[in-house]
Amino acid sequence: MSTELVLVRALAAIVMENMSAREGHAALVKHKDALMALGSNLVNEQYASAIKATNKSSFKLACVALLSTVKDLESVAEHKPKVIAYVRVSDNYKQDSSTQRSVIETYANEQGLTVDEWREFNLSGSKTTSEERGIVSLVEGAKQGDIILVSDVARLGRDNIHSVLHTITSITTKGASLHFCYSKTSITPEDTNDIAKVFIALGEAYAAVKFAEERSVKAKAAIQRRRNAGLQVGRQKGTKVKSKLDDHAAWLLNQIEKGHTKKAILEMLERDRGVSVGRAQLYRWLDSRAGGKGINKDYHGK
Structure with missing residues (x-):
């Protein structure tokens, strides 16, 4: 049992006993060494306030405040820091999350980190609230020592800089750090001030x-110039490009033969084989590698 939990129970008992200030002082002094050992200035101040209390009411209030602080310390002590990856794509039909996931995974590997939890949303950053995009729950759930990974700052929202700054400072104030994987920069609790x-x-x-946006604009302009000049744009028709699904071809075709839906296959692919792709990418792979085998695009459950 942790020191913090022992103190929580002892302080709770003192509060429940409804002791006089003198009796309370005698009971509280027994735990002085353990309280001081927590190394918290706030605990030290609240302990001193309780000892200085001259009546039952003020002593109880001081002990309630002290109990609350020790409970918070116990919660922090029990928390195992996590690495949380946050992914958001604006349009599930035009985009999939594989690019963001790849950037985050590459950065995590470079930093020696293992992602404990993936949070993915398919919502526009400008047409939805921070609560709908999962930002509120991300901030509220952040704890001391947690590391939050995002591919880029735009994932936190495109509405206004004030909202983004609020999100960042809220995360770091809670003792968590935020990493932007594209730029390989981070903001830690030590950077808050x-x-x-x-x-x-x-x-x-x-x-x-x-x-990245400017590179996309230049690429589109180059494509248009080639089209205007009557030149070939993109790969030659029928050209097959290496896909990360190729290494799982036999397994994929076997799942289709078993009658699994495409949705179920995508879930199993990520859970059992650590490969994350969107439904559109799976369809394209099946079109090019298996002649569209088993595809029923009109049925959304597939």
């Missing part, structure tokens, strides 16, 4: 997003 470092990290994160 370092305004310069926070804005530099944000600037690098936004620059990475801007660079």
Whole structure:
């Protein structure tokens, strides 16, 4: 049993006993060494306030405050820090999460991190609230030592900088750190009051997003120029490109032969084989590798 839990029970008993200030002082002093050993300035201050209390009412109030603080410390002590990856795509029909997941996984491997939990949302950043996008629950659930990974700062929202700053400071104030995997920058609890470092990290994160957007615009312009010149655009028809699904071809075809739905296959693929792809990517693979075998695109459960 942890020291914090022992103290929680002892303090709860003192509060429930409804002791006089003198009796309470005698009971509380027995736990002084354990309380001081927690190394919390707030606990030290609240203990001193309880000892100085001159009547039953003020002593009880001081003990209730002390009990609350020790409970918080116990919660932190029991929490095992987690690595949480947050993924959001704006349109499930035009995009899939594989690119973001790949960026996050690559960064995690470089940093020696293992993702404990994936949170994925298919919602527009400009047309939905932070609660709908899972940002509120992400912030509220952040705890001391947690590491939150996002591919880029735009995943936190495109509405306004004030909202993004609020999200970042809320996470770091809780003792968690936030990592932007594209720009390979991070903001930690130690950076919360370092305004310069926070804005530099944000600037690098936004620059990475801007660079990607500009690269996309240039690529589209180049494609249009080739079209205007009557030149071939993209790969030659029928060209097969290496897919991460190729290594699982036999397994995929076997699941289809067994009659599993495409939705079930995608879930098993991620759970059992650690491969995450969107439904559209699976359909394209089946079209090119298996002649569209087993596809029923009109039935959304498939």
